Amino acid sequence: MKEKKSKEFLEKLLEKQTKGQLKPSDRFDIPCQDMPVQDEVERRDNINEVAQGYTELQARLEAMRCIQCKNAPCIKGCPVEIRIKDFVGAIAEGRYKESLEIIKENSLLPAVCGRVCPQEAQCQKYCTVGKKFKDPTKAVSIGRLERYVADLDRDNNSIPEAGAATGMKVAVIGSGPGGIVAASDTRRAGHEVTIFEAFHKSGGVLVYGIPEFRLPKSIVKKEIEVIEKMGVKIVCNFVVGKTRTIRQLMKKDGFDAVYIGVGAGLPRFMNIEGESLVGVYSANEYLTRTNLMKAYKFGDGADTPILNSKKVAVIGGGNVAMDSARTAVRLGAEKVYLIYRRSEKEMPARIEEVHHAKEEGIEFHLLRNPKRIIGDESYRVKAIECLKYELGEPDESGRRRPVPIEGTEFTIDVDTVIVAIGNGANPLIQQTTEGLKFNKWGNIEVDEHCRTSIEGVYAGGDIVLGSATVILAMGQGRTAAAAINEYLARKKPKGAAS
Amino acid sequence: MPHKIGTKKQLSENVFTAEVEASLICRACKPGQFIILCINNEYSERIPLTIADSDSEKGTIRLIWQRIGKTTAELADLKEGDEIESIVGPLGNPTHIKNYGTVVCVGGGIGNAPLYPIVKALKEASNTIITILGARNKELLILEDEFTEMSDELIVTTDDGSYGRKALVTEPLKEVCQREGKPDQVFAIGPAIMMKFCCEVTKEFSIPTQVSLNTIMIDGTGMCGGCRIEYDGKPKFVCVDGPEFDGHKVNFDLMIKRLDTYKDKEKSSYEKYKEHKCKIGLDKNK
Ligand SMILES: Cc1cc2nc3c(=O)[nH]c(=O)nc-3n(C[C@H](O)[C@H](O)[C@H](O)COP(=O)(O)OP(=O)(O)OC[C@H]3O[C@@H](n4cnc5c(N)ncnc54)[C@H](O)[C@@H]3O)c2cc1C
Ligand code: SF4
Ligand code: FES
Numbered sequence: 018m019k020e021k022k023s024k025e026f027l028e029k030l031l032e033k034q035t036k037g038q039l040k041p042s043d044r045f046d047i048p049c050q051d052m053p054v055q056d057e058v059e060r061r062d063n064i065n066e067v068a069q070g071y072t073e074l075q076a077r078l079e080a081m082r083c084i085q086c087k088n089a090p091c092i093k094g095c096p097v098e099i100r101i102k103d104f105v106g107a108i109a110e111g112r113y114k115e116s117l118e119i120i121k122e123n124s125l126l127p128a129v130c131g132r133v134c135p136q137e138a139q140c141q142k143y144c145t146v147g148k149k150f151k152d153p154t155k156a157v158s159i160g161r162l163e164r165y166v167a168d169l170d171r172d173n174n175s176i177p178e179a180g181a182a183t184g185m186k187v188a189v190i191g192s193g194p195g196g197i198v199a200a201s202d203t204r205r206a207g208h209e210v211t212i213f214e215a216f217h218k219s220g221g222v223l224v225y226g227i228p229e230f231r232l233p234k235s236i237v238k239k240e241i242e243v244i245e246k247m248g249v250k251i252v253c254n255f256v257v258g259k260t261r262t263i264r265q266l267m268k269k270d271g272f273d274a275v276y277i278g279v280g281a282g283l284p285r286f287m288n289i290e291g292e293s294l295v296g297v298y299s300a301n302e303y304l305t306r307t308n309l310m311k312a313y314k315f316g317d318g319a320d321t322p323i324l325n326s327k328k329v330a331v332i333g334g335g336n337v338a339m340d341s342a343r344t345a346v347r348l349g350a351e352k353v354y355l356i357y358r359r360s361e362k363e364m365p366a367r368i369e370e371v372h373h374a375k376e377e378g379i380e381f382h383l384l385r386n387p388k389r390i391i392g393d394e395s396y397r398v399k400a401i402e403c404l405k406y407e408l409g410e411p412d413e414s415g416r417r418r419p420v421p422i423e424g425t426e427f428t429i430d431v432d433t434v435i436v437a438i439g440n441g442a443n444p445l446i447q448q449t450t451e452g453l454k455f456n457k458w459g460n461i462e463v464d465e466h467c468r469t470s471i472e473g474v475y476a477g478g479d480i481v482l483g484s485a486t487v488i489l490a491m492g493q494g495r496t497a498a499a500a501i502n503e504y505l506a507r508k509k510p511k512g513a514a515s
Numbered sequence: 516m517p518h519k520i521g522t523k524k525q526l527s528e529n530v531f532t533a534e535v536e537a538s539l540i541c542r543a544c545k546p547g548q549f550i551i552l553c554i555n556n557e558y559s560e561r562i563p564l565t566i567a568d569s570d571s572e573k574g575t576i577r578l579i580w581q582r583i584g585k586t587t588a589e590l591a592d593l594k595e596g597d598e599i600e601s602i603v604g605p606l607g608n609p610t611h612i613k614n615y616g617t618v619v620c621v622g623g624g625i626g627n628a629p630l631y632p633i634v635k636a637l638k639e640a641s642n643t644i645i646t647i648l649g650a651r652n653k654e655l656l657i658l659e660d661e662f663t664e665m666s667d668e669l670i671v672t673t674d675d676g677s678y679g680r681k682a683l684v685t686e687p688l689k690e691v692c693q694r695e696g697k698p699d700q701v702f703a704i705g706p707a708i709m710m711k712f713c714c715e716v717t718k719e720f721s722i723p724t725q726v727s728l729n730t731i732m733i734d735g736t737g738m739c740g741g742c743r744i745e746y747d748g749k750p751k752f753v754c755v756d757g758p759e760f761d762g763h764k765v766n767f768d769l770m771i772k773r774l775d776t777y778k779d780k781e782k783s784s785y786e787k788y789k790e791h792k793c794k795i796g797l798d799k800n801k
Contacts, residue, residue, distance in 0.1 A: 215736050217556050217601040252516070254603035256736055260539050282738045286750060293745045293769055295776050302739035310560065310733070315780065316787065320560040320585055321733075322780040396772040443737050445755070 027074060030081055034110070041084045045146070049155055050079040052369075057376040061346050064229045064313060067373055068132070076165040080108035082146055083157045090143040091159060097492045099123045101140055101159055108162055117166040125198050126491060128171070128236050131164025133227060133336075134488050135367045154368070171239075176246045180207030185505045188213060188272040189249075190257045190446075193221020195278035195478030195490035195497075197240060200249045202498030203276075208505060210248075211272075213255040218309060221280055222479075223487070225309040226301070228340050230347065231370070234308075258449035267473065273508060274501045277461060277469070277476040278494060281440035281484050287332065291390030292436070296324060296398030300333070300341045300437035307344050326433035328352045330401045332387060333437035334364035335484075339371060341435045342379045353379045354429060358386035358406050358419040384408070384419065388426060390434055400428045440484050458483065467497035475501055517598035518552075521575055526657045529582040530625060531591045532567070538574035540566070540604045546632035547610030547727065547759055550576065551735040553601040554589055562586050563732045563754075565629035566605060579628035579657070585784040592792070606735040607758045610725070612636045616699035617643045619691055619722075620666075621684050621713055623705025624650060627658045629727050630704045637702075638665045645698065646670070647687050649709070653678035685712045692720040701725070703762060707774060711767035718763050726762035728753045731774065744770050 030047070033039045053069045054060075060067055071079065089102035100119050107116035120127045140159045141147060147156030187203045189196045192214040204210045218224055220237040245251060257263060257279070266272045284299035286292050303323070306312040310321035329350045331342040334357035345353045355374065357364060360383050364371060375381070384406040391400040405425035408417035442459035454462040454470035460483055461476040463469055469476050477493025479485055521534035540550060549565045568577035582591045593599070610633050618637055622630040627648060638644055646666040650656040651674045663669050670687045671679030680687065684705075691698060701724040703713040710726045717724040730742040730753045737755035744751055745766035751757065 215603065216734065217553050217561075217603070254516070254601045255539070256603060256606070259605060259736075260543060260603070282736070284738070284740045286740070288750075293743055293750055293766075293773070295772050299740040302733060302741040305733055305739055311558075316784060319558050320784060322560075322777040322784070324776070396769055445736060 023074060023078065027078055030078075034081070039081070044082055044084050045149065047078055047082045049082070050075040050158065050161075052158075052161055054373070057373075060230070061377055064347055066233050067230050068369070070168055071161055071165045076108055076162060077111065079158050080105050080162055083109065084145060086145045090145060091140040091157075094140040094143040095123075096139065096486075096488045097123045097495070099140075099163075104166070105157060105159065105162055108166060113166050113169055117170055120163060120166065124488070124491065125201055125495075126194060126240055126487075127163050128167035129194065129223060129232060129240070130488050130491075131160050131162075131167050132232050132236075133367075133486075134160055135336075135486065136160035137368050139488075176243055177201070177205060179204050179248050182209070183207040183505065185209065185273045185508070186211070186271055187501060187505075188266050188270075188275045189278065190263075190275065191215075191221060191278040191280055191478070191480075192219035192241070192251065193278055193280050193478060193490060194223060194487045195494035196221065196276065197244060198491045198494030199276040199278060199475075199477070199498045199501070201244050201247065202495055203274075203501055204244065204247050204249050206498075206502040206505075208273075208502075209250075211250040211252060212244075213257050213260075214251065214253045215256045215279075216309065217253050219251050219253060221278075225305045226337070226340070228304065228308055228344055230343065231340065256445070258445040263446070263450045263453075263471075263474065273505055274473045274475065276467075276494070276497050276501065277446060277474065277480060278478045278490065279443065279446060279480050281479040282443035283441040284436070285439050285441055286436055287387060287438065289387060289389050291392055291398070294390055294392040294398050294434075295396050296326070296432055297390060297434045297436065300331075300337045300435055301440070303341050303435050304337075304344060307348065313348060323348065324433055326350050328354075328429075328431040329433045329435060330354045330356055330387075330429060330431045331435045331437055332356050333439070334359065334366060335437065335439070336366045336370060337439075338435075338437035339366045339374050341437050343370075343374055343377055345433070345435065346377050346379065350433075352431075354382055354431070355379050356382045356385050356387060356401075356403060358384065359408065359416065360384055363416050382429075386419065386421065387434075391428065398432055398434055400430050401434055402426055402428045440479070442480060442483070446480070465496075466500035467493050468500060473504065517600050518602045520593055520595055520597050520599065521573075523593075523595050525591075526579070527655045530579065530655070530657050531582065532577060532579045532628075533593075533595075534570070534573070534575040534577050535599060535602065536574060537576045537602050537604075540602065541569040541571050541574055541576050544569050544576065544605035545609035546612065546636040547629075548605035548607050549629075549735075549758060550578075550602050550604030551606060551732060552578075552590075552599050552603075554586065554593070554599050556600045559589075559600075560586055561601075561733055561735075563606070563729065563735060565632075565727075565729075565758075567628045567631055579625065581625040583785075584781045585788040588785060588788055603735065606754055608756075610636065610702075610759055612640050614640050615642055617645065617696070619645045619647065619688065619698045619701045621647045621688055621701065621703040621705070621709075622649070622662075623684055623703075623709040624655065625657070626705030626709070626727075627656075627662070630702065631658055631661055633702055633704075634662065634665045643667050645691055647672070647684050647691070648679075649673070649684035649705070650678075651675065683712070684709060685716050688713055689716050692716065692722060698722055702727075707767055707771045710762060710765075711771075714762035714765070714767070724762040725759050726765060727758045728760060728765070728770065729758070730770065731776065744773075 141156040144156035311319040312323035475497040478490035523533035
């Protein structure tokens with residue numbers, strides 16, 4: 018019924034569109050298209066993707082909501098400046114292939130970004146339609162549209178061509194989104210490219226961190242296969258700094274340029290009492306056990322165990338915290354509490370994830386923060402003691418600083434605590450790479466071309482930006498690759514007469 | 516790049532050793548370091564094992580492991596020529612080797628495996644070496660010949676008295692500490708409980724004691740924090756800050772409990788594996 022009605026609605030709009038009579042007021046009348054999702058009760062028991070993607074009808078209608086602003090403010094909100102207005106316009110007119118091509122000019126992994134980018138803080142934040150309704154959730158759903166055209170292309174097996182061989186060798190350290198893009202772009206320029214990855218599987222956070230229910234691993238796998246088919250060599254189980262150092266790669270193994278994309282990779286703890294008790298996990302550990310090692314299949318196709326937690330407290334308010342809490346639900350927890358020291362407005366997580374988390378029954382304890390974790394006689398987590406907080410003056414980040422209210426302690430009974438308060442920089446590269454400059458937080462210093470203090474060495478992603486986003490890491494991978502290609506074009510191949 | 520298993524031997528009822536192809540690791544590794552392996556990338560867990568020895572000419576490393584659960588049993592069931600899908604390393608910091616003077620090296624059970632390369636290196640650095648090896652019974656004692664060769668004095672104890680002295684290693688350790696010219700340094704590697712008691716003895720005599728810890732690990736690069744211990748009241752990651760630590764500062768009680776986090780699950784997984792082996796007759800052609 019509903020479907021039929023919107024079909025008629027679309028047909029009328031299409032008629033106007035072909036006649037060039039579609040006015041902004043018509044567009045404003047189109048209701049926001051909701052994302053179809055898996056049933057909120059059912060999905061608690063499976064790991065399948067929650068958001069199911071637009072139908073063609075929905076995509077077409079949503080795209081027509083875009084009024085094709087002359088100045089397209091959305092583009093300025095996109096870290097890699099995708100020509101949003103044009104790709105959305107192409108969908109509105111049913112030119113899906115072309116739409117995807119427009120996106121791919123700037124972003125290599127649209128199926129990933131359409132799913133995980135925090136659009137409400139980027140492109141959609143600036144969208145005129147959202148502004149017109151004075152409601153950012155009414156902006157054109159740019160991310161969902163991106164996903165729609167990317168998914169249509171899922172069965173396409175075309176492989177970008179590598180350029181003519183240059184005889185130059187590029188090492189990419191880390192196979193996260195930044196590394197994938199850097200490898201692809203340098204390979205296209207004809208260099209011999211090798212990715213070195215510490216884990217036994219490639220994809221970085223996309224495989225070990227972000228859960229299946231938000232980003233199916235088959236999508237990441239396909240992207241990895243694409244770069245392999247382009248001729249990029251991937252060497253897993255290789256820890257740069259331990260197996261070989263950057264210096265050895267360059268001086269002994271003949272690599273002419275290096276991209277460092279090792280991610281953040283050092284979980285922060287709160288430094289409170291009881292943090293090493295049995296049942297306290299970093300989010301990294303909890304998610305790695307479940308995603309990379311498939312602990313949800315323990316005893317039935319996977320050998321890595323995870324605790325069967327019943328009552329779980331997750332500390333933090335970002336995507337990592339939401340992912341941990343929602344993973345705990347799927348692993349069978351009866352109660353999951355999300356404890357965050359600021360209010361919901363300050364939560365850095367994607368709005369959609371916060372929304373889904375609530376739907377799945379996760380209890381939010383806002384303006385609360387743990388004081389200590391209490392264990393029983395066998396050092397297992399028994400409860401968590403928290404303090405109430407209020408918001409004070411804004412801090413350096415511009416967000417209001419949370420301040421504890423003395424004497425407001427209370428405890429919650431839990432058997433598991435997951436600490437998801439962010440990642441610092443892993444010091445391994447720093448300790449083993451002389452001459453490489455780092456800032457005081459241990460992040461690598463780079464210029465606007467992602468060049469580091471060592472000639473031929475480039476860096477990007479979380480190890481440069483601190484914990485950032487997939488799209489920013491990809492953007493830096495691309496910037497670095499362009500700089501590497503330029504650098505190598507100037508450098509004479511080995512053995513060439515000077 | 517899978518890793519082929521070369522010569523493989525059974526050292527005692529539940530202890531096995533194998534030479535494994537690992538051309539990059541064998542060139543980079545130093546005594547005290549370890550690897551993490553994953554037999555099959557699709558379903559196996561990742562487990563850490565010390566590099567007991569390496570041969571850069573052959574491009575191999577030597578692993579020694581005790582069959583205590585599903586993964587170590589599966590490893591024990593692999594045959595020469597079979598492959599381990601993933602091995603990553605060398606991980607952790609190398610042992611700080613120098614001339615300490617007189618060094619007591621205490622090994623318990625499977626701990627003799629990681630102790631061996633350290634003793635070898637300490638010998639090369641001209642230390643006087645007193646080795647104390649403990650095992651539950653004669654049958655479980657491993658690497659005795661190798662240690663005899665490297666040590667100036669070797670004391671063997673067994674819990675049941677079936678070989679050497681009937682005692683726990685802490686007994687001779689205490690006696691050695693009481694000797695005139697007490698030792699300058701102790702290395703103790705073995706079950707957590709043994710290291711704990713060794714540290715209690717040496718603390719009394721204020722003899723610096725290095726222990727090598729074998730916590731549960733996943734990545735081995737400092738990314739997950741699963742391997743953390745409480746050291747001097749603060750968290751430390753065994754994979755990147757260790758595996759060796761000043762034993763007098765380690766909270767062993769907590770570490771022992773953390774090691775047992777998945778005890779029930781590990782047990783059921785092992786039982787299931789044994790049952791499965793039985794069914795398909797794998798257990799017959801040992
Ligand atoms: C749980 C979780 C959820 C997230 N959700 C979102 C989201 O919804 N949207 C979003 O935009 N961002 C999200 N992020 C952030 C985003 O994933 C990261 O910003 C991004 O992946 C960083 O990419 P990168 O290229 O720096 O590398 P990473 O993805 O961090 O990968 C680095 C790779 O390098 C490897 N490596 C590390 N050290 C070495 C070494 N010495 N030698 C060899 N290899 C090494 C690592 O094993 C890893 O595979 C999330 C992060 C997490 C943890
Ligand atoms: S700001 Fe919104 S309405 Fe304007 S072009 Fe961009 S997506 Fe379309
Ligand atoms: S094993 Fe993950 S941090 Fe040590």
